[in-house]
Amino acid sequence: MWGSFWDIIWWFLWIFFFVVYLFALFAVIGDLFRDHKLNGWLKAVWIVFLIFVPFLTLLVYLIARGKGMAERSAREAGEIQKAQDAYIKSVAGGSAASPADEIAKAKALLDAGTITQAEYDALKARALG
Structure with missing residues (x-):
């Protein structure tokens, strides 16, 4: 099986392809289930063809629906980014606070001895700037 160097290269090439x-197949299957405009019967037809004529169906799908596939993927990535940003803002707490609120919090930390006068001045400058 591993008779020569070129046999090894040939095996690696086949494994790569x-x-x-498989990556393309799973991307197409994921896109099929992500597409809400395509009805269930058409999704089933695509899946059946992917099972029985996989390579040809994959190429036809990528040619016929590739642009929509990219748009759906970008839209989903945007929705995920918005959800992440909203979560980070909710966890960060007070990111929409006014400068006066931030200065009051910094003053409370200074009075408690948690931060130094220099740190308070830096926080105040950042809140005002």
Whole structure:
């Protein structure tokens, strides 16, 4: 099986193309389930063709629906980014606070001895600037 160097290269090449094919196949299947405009019967037809004529169906899908696939993927990435930003803002707490609120919090920390006068001045300058 591993008779020569070129046999090894040939095996790696086939493995590479198989992995690329699997990535494309799972991307298409994921896109099928992400697409809400396509009804269930058409999704089932695409899946059946992906099972019985996989390579040709994959190429046809990428050619026929590739642009929509990219748009759906970008829209989902945007929604995920918005959800992440909203979560980070909710966890950060007070990111929409006014400068007066931030200065009051910094003054409370200074009075409690948690921060130094220099740190208070820096926080105050950042809140005002």
